[in-house]
Amino acid sequence: MRKLPAAAQEERRRQVIGLRESGLTYDAIAAQVGLTRTGVFDICRRFAEQGQAGLASGPRGPAPGTGRFLQVEQEAQVRALIRRHTPDELGLPFALWSRAAVRELIERHCGVRLAVRTMSTYLARWGFTAQKPLRRAYEQSPKAVRRWLRQDYPAIVAQARGEKGTIFWGDETGSRSDDVRGRSFAPRGRTPVVRPSHKRAGLGLISAVTNKGELRWMVLEGALKAPSLIRFLTRLIQDANGKVFLIWDNLPVHRARAVQDWLTEHPGQIEVFHLPSYSPELNPDEGLNADLKHAVTRKPPARSKPALKPAVISHMRRLAKSPGRIRSYFAHPSFRYAA
Template sequence: MDKEDARYQKLEQLHERRKQVVRLHVRSVPVMQIVALTGLSYPTVRKAIDLFAAGGWAALKPAARGRSAGQGRLLKPEQEAFVRRTICDKRPEQLKMEFALWTRAAVMQFIEREFGVKLSIRATGEYLRRWGLTPQKPIKRAYEQRPEAVRQWLEHEYPAIERRARAEGGEIHWGDETALVNTDVRGRSYAPRGKTPVTLAVGGTRQKLSMISTVTNRGRANWMIIDGAFNHERLIEFFEALVADGRRRGQKVFLILDNLGVHHCKPVKAWLAEHQAAIEVFYLPSYSPELNPDERLNADLKHAIGTKVPVRTKAKLHAAANEHMAFVAAHPERVRSYFQDPFVRYAA
């Protein structure tokens, strides 16, 4: 009879087989007869009997197989902590490395440079996974952005605007402009492996519109779709609509914009000076689009337009944009969700 190999048995099965051996042994069955009855090898039977003799029934439970946690690691715990902290706090370029992002290759090179430990790509990935780090699409941030200006905005300037709006019964709007094109197809499509799917070409019929919009943390959205150049005249037209809406609700408009040139031009400044009692405009730190909740509205709209069959005319693009914006305006909870992004939660 073929003998069972205990190495390939599950731990629970091995435990039960050991108990079976001991029960026969306690009944004074000879060892070789136990071997014949159970189909186990002599070393396995002998080991079960010896374990029982040394520690009783509790000693029969097999120990977990494989390496124990941490066994075989090439990095010491303090080295692991140092590498993880560096990845979280610095970019590769700040450490004079020729990598734009923390890829496995970059981490592997950094570890070899700092500690002389050469890991494989796979082992580096295992360390990253163990440290709770996952590959993610990074947020782009301009080199020109000044961190001290961002801190000043978050800690002083915006809280002051918020206090004024509350004291004067006003409402804070976050505004931005975006472009819409009918050829912007987004997302992924399933296809056979190795055969890249082809989207419907809109060749020769590229249509473009602009949109200016605002959102509030109370879930309100305002927008104006523009066919043609976006200039100070269209911006003032949008301001007038915002002011009219604010007057209907008895609220002054506190509008926060980025530093696009048209926002600072003389005609706009003159118009704002004349209507200061109804609307005031404030400006985000330069090169800081991630601080604007209205950017999330723009992304929402572009995703909605880009995941549908491309339209061929400007009128249909205008209608599709208006339809989605009307849907957004009818669902305040959707607008409020834009403010849950970690970078704009300060404005929620």
């Protein structure tokens, strides 16, 4: 009986009731339908108590929630700890939340030691999946990030709107001739090989983007220094339609005396704001940096600066003509607040 589908089981029960109503005994019915006398009696009793509802098949096994080693309150506490903390913050000898780390957390917090394989059941029940974690600097201040998102940036938007200015997001990046990214197909067991030059050549770039798709950029032959930064800022305010509200990080050159003096001389044309420290995930211009590095490394390896520079310039010119692509950076979950 138990091996039959639910519909077949219900039909067998209706058959038992029909035979019983025709006057057959429990023993005769049991012999005819292939059930025990007790089974036939139980079906008749359920029908007498519940009617047709007593013939329906119900869920099998223990009731949900029974047989667990953790109480509902304990599970809720463990879930909250995993969501809000990393293992090392709780004094556990793990970098990430693995099954072993969760087991040790449960043992320390709840006094219950479970098998590692049992953790898979609990994690699946909680809706937790194994994921590659995002990187956040240890020195970052979550409080400063919240203040930026809830107070500082909305105030900048309101000021820019009131003064009919444009908000630009600025950043610096670099490309290297030995940078290799992505994957390459090859026969199984034969790892592909690339041959970049170990005579490393590098090229710098400074850029600024808006959520309307505007892009300003300048290639740097070496490290970014105050004179180069001032030259870029001069171009930025010349090309802008109205006052520039520039948001960038806390790179030391941004606070150089020469740069500060230049900004003081142009208060009506440009005003700068600094992101919270160690928070590149708040800067949409990081999307351009990733785009550039991905595009350049897809091309044949550049083994010198003269070979690297045209590849960088070509891609940046293409981006300058693609405002939709620039706007797409702001669709990323980390940058959506600035869209």
